[in-house]
Amino acid sequence: MPEPRGNTALHDTEHLSATQLHASATIVDGLQISNWDRATLQELRAGGISGVNATCAVWEGPADTLKAIGDWYQLAAKNPDLVTLAKTGDQVRQAKLDGRIAVLLGFQNTSPFGDDFKLVEVFHQLGVKIAQLTYNIQNLVGGSCYEPEDSGLTRFGRTIVSEMNRVGMLIDLSHVGNRTSLDAVEASVAPVAITHSNPTWFVENPRNKPDEVIRAVTENGGVLGCCLYPLVIGGKKATLEGFCQMIARLVDELGPDRVGLGSDCTRNWDQDFVGWLRNGRWQPEGETKASWPEWPEWFVGPEDFPRLTDGLAKVGLDETTIRGVLGENWLRLFDDVFPGRTIR
Amino acid sequence: MPEPRGNTALHDTEHLSATQLHASATIVDGLQISNWDRATLQELRAGGISGVNATCAVWEGPADTLKAIGDWYQLAAKNPDLVTLAKTGDQVRQAKLDGRIAVLLGFQNTSPFGDDFKLVEVFHQLGVKIAQLTYNIQNLVGGSCYEPEDSGLTRFGRTIVSEMNRVGMLIDLSHVGNRTSLDAVEASVAPVAITHSNPTWFVENPRNKPDEVIRAVTENGGVLGCCLYPLVIGGKKATLEGFCQMIARLVDELGPDRVGLGSDCTRNWDQDFVGWLRNGRWQPEGETKASWPEWPEWFVGPEDFPRLTDGLAKVGLDETTIRGVLGENWLRLFDDVFPGRTIR
Numbered sequence: 250m251p252e253p254r255g256n257t258a259l260h261d262t263e264h265l266s267a268t269q270l271h272a273s274a275t276i277v278d279g280l281q282i283s284n285w286d287r288a289t290l291q292e293l294r295a296g297g298i299s300g301v302n303a304t305c306a307v308w309e310g311p312a313d314t315l316k317a318i319g320d321w322y323q324l325a326a327k328n329p330d331l332v333t334l335a336k337t338g339d340q341v342r343q344a345k346l347d348g349r350i351a352v353l354l355g356f357q358n359t360s361p362f363g364d365d366f367k368l369v370e371v372f373h374q375l376g377v378k379i380a381q382l383t384y385n386i387q388n389l390v391g392g393s394c395y396e397p398e399d400s401g402l403t404r405f406g407r408t409i410v411s412e413m414n415r416v417g418m419l420i421d422l423s424h425v426g427n428r429t430s431l432d433a434v435e436a437s438v439a440p441v442a443i444t445h446s447n448p449t450w451f452v453e454n455p456r457n458k459p460d461e462v463i464r465a466v467t468e469n470g471g472v473l474g475c476c477l478y479p480l481v482i483g484g485k486k487a488t489l490e491g492f493c494q495m496i497a498r499l500v501d502e503l504g505p506d507r508v509g510l511g512s513d514c515t516r517n518w519d520q521d522f523v524g525w526l527r528n529g530r531w532q533p534e535g536e537t538k539a540s541w542p543e544w545p546e547w548f549v550g551p552e553d554f555p556r557l558t559d560g561l562a563k564v565g566l567d568e569t570t571i572r573g574v575l576g577e578n579w580l581r582l583f584d585d586v587f588p589g590r591t592i593r
Numbered sequence: 594m595p596e597p598r599g600n601t602a603l604h605d606t607e608h609l610s611a612t613q614l615h616a617s618a619t620i621v622d623g624l625q626i627s628n629w630d631r632a633t634l635q636e637l638r639a640g641g642i643s644g645v646n647a648t649c650a651v652w653e654g655p656a657d658t659l660k661a662i663g664d665w666y667q668l669a670a671k672n673p674d675l676v677t678l679a680k681t682g683d684q685v686r687q688a689k690l691d692g693r694i695a696v697l698l699g700f701q702n703t704s705p706f707g708d709d710f711k712l713v714e715v716f717h718q719l720g721v722k723i724a725q726l727t728y729n730i731q732n733l734v735g736g737s738c739y740e741p742e743d744s745g746l747t748r749f750g751r752t753i754v755s756e757m758n759r760v761g762m763l764i765d766l767s768h769v770g771n772r773t774s775l776d777a778v779e780a781s782v783a784p785v786a787i788t789h790s791n792p793t794w795f796v797e798n799p800r801n802k803p804d805e806v807i808r809a810v811t812e813n814g815g816v817l818g819c820c821l822y823p824l825v826i827g828g829k830k831a832t833l834e835g836f837c838q839m840i841a842r843l844v845d846e847l848g849p850d851r852v853g854l855g856s857d858c859t860r861n862w863d864q865d866f867v868g869w870l871r872n873g874r875w876q877p878e879g880e881t882k883a884s885w886p887e888w889p890e891w892f893v894g895p896e897d898f899p900r901l902t903d904g905l906a907k908v909g910l911d912e913t914t915i916r917g918v919l920g921e922n923w924l925r926l927f928d929d930v931f932p933g934r935t936i937r
Contacts, residue, residue, distance in 0.1 A: 308708060310654070364652055364704065364730075365874035386708075387747045388733055389875070400744035403731045405875040530709035531733070531749040 277576035279444035279474030279511025296554035300341035314361035338583035355379035369412035391429030399426030417589030440470030445511030467507035474511025479542035493560035621920035623788035623818030623855025640898035644685035658705035682927035699723035713756035735773030743770030761933030784814030789855030811851035818855025823886035837904035
């Protein structure tokens with residue numbers, strides 16, 4: 250049966266099927282923090298993902314981050330059929346054509362820069378294209394979403410934002426405190442991102458974002474990556490339909506170009522790693538040992554990305570919008586930010 | 594001529610002369626940040642100083658701080674007639690008897706702990722007895738006096754305060770923001786210090802302290818070390834009399850046990866070091882290269898400590914009070930804090 254043309258909703262099956270759309274889309278995941286190996290990368294390929302912001306530092310300082318990047322170079326060298334380290338949106342697009350995964354190295358903290366603004370350019374040279382300003386505690390740059398008080402962006406933070414703008418490293422605010430986030434949007438001459446959070450109106454949680462922060466980011470050309478981590482969707486009982494309705498509402502409110510996905514997949518780790526994320530070295534382990542949350546049945550890992558496309562079609566989003574959410578919106582942001590800016 | 598006894602003012606010359614008092618007092622300098630070698634240590638002996646909080650980290654992280662401590666071990670091993678590394682008030686008192694300088698290793702930042710609370714005990718084991726919570730920028734522990742906004746003591750900061758209390762490391766608030774300082778006094782179960790600052794009523798400057806902070810520190814058993822760094826006394830034109838009158842007023846307001854000295858001597862450095870203190874690695878060097886300030890003629894280094902004793906006598910302080918300011922108040926604080934606390 251020939252498919253009629255037109256910008257109608259996909260669930261009408263008058264256009265591409267969701268499966269066809271998924272297969273043809275360039276899909277970018279705004280953040281994963283997995284314990285990477287060939288099998289974990291193959292999950293991404295099974296899910297149809299062509300580009301991913303892969304976290305290579307959360308609490309690490311400069312030296313440990315170098316080791317993590319070295320590990321990535323090794324993994325990429327040993328799996329050239331499967332993975333390529335990318336520095337541009339076009340390299341992600343090419344990876345789609347080649348059937349490979351384009352990995353953008355990313356930080357979830359500015360701890361790899363230590364107290365040295367010059368390390369922004371150094372790590373950028375090594376391939377780090379995205380960095381979150383703070384992880385779960387206050388640092389030299391600003392306040393975290395989990396800190397009771399948020400100082401706002403510090404003087405060092407302004408130096409870091411300026412350097413990231415200059416070299417073309419995307420600023421990520423996902424775990425950053427709201428005040429520091431608003432300061433960063435104002436200080437940055439390039440658009441910034443929230444790679445993996447949802448609105449607080451969806452689930453009230455420190456890791457989710459109030460409208461004020463989302464609007465500041467998206468009105469300045471940035472993208473919000475909707476997140477599937479159980480904590481920020483309301484746990485295992487969250488529904489695919491509810492998640493996709495959240496995205497549909499965001500598309501309505503912010504426009505079709507401002508919304509993406511950032512799954513926050515945490516594959517292939519043992520239980521100790523979640524304790525490391527929780528406590529780092531900054532506090533003793535509590536009475537209750539940290540453990541991984543349970544994911545909803547409809548999304549347990551990158552292989553479930555096709556279900557998201559199906560869900561987005563079912564809530565009535567059109568093909569162009571779905572392509573935007575699945576990856577095109579990230580790619581346009583990469584095209585804008587990664588070349589860098591001239592800073593006086 | 595026999596000297597009459599009694600608690601009369603020294604300028605009446607009815608008691609010990611200022612020179613005799615200086616020679617017999619155990620003198621402790623609350624902070625020096627010099628480029629230490631034998632000649633620099635000899636300046637302290639010439640000034641009659643028996644104990645000093647010697648800064649061995651300002652911006653350094655763990656690894657560089659280990660090197661700095663290693664340098665101190667070498668210097669002490671090569672100059673046993675002149676210097677001993679001390680961990681108690683009694684070791685300072687013994688150094689006085691031996692004619693040596695007792696060095697208490699100190700930090701002007703918590704950067705040597707990195708993000709790891711366990712390093713408090715590690716560095717304490719290496720001999721570090723005093724640590725300032727922040728230097729000139731916000732860090733993981735709290736806000737600096739130079740930061741436009743002060744978050745207060747962070748959750749990591751509370752862990753650090755608790756560990757310092759437990760192992761017996763004196764908390765120093767000199768460069769710390771006021772809000773973080775007040776939080777630290779409240780969080781600490783041991784007295785804390787301001788090793789090298791003056792009141793803002795003496796000179797209005799971010800490095801000096803408002804009454805609220807000074808009172809919080811001293812009413813909880815802590816000591817304020819009055820500072821001679823040009824910035825905090827009003828520059829080269831400041832007078833010895835004015836400085837000593839400030840101390841006399843503090844003695845009146847806070848009691849004779851709560852005031853000490855912290856010269857902030859910066860001997861034997863070249864001009865580049867002041868740029869390092871100013872900019873660290875957190876901001877590019879500005880248009881104007883940083884340079885050392887000019888010290889007042891009456892105090893250019895540790896050799897001028899006898900002039901302080903003379904000046905304190907001239908403003909009418911009694912012998913016991915002067916001995917307290919010169920060193921006994923620091924020693925009592927060390928006796929109180931250095932054994933550590935039992936923390937549940």
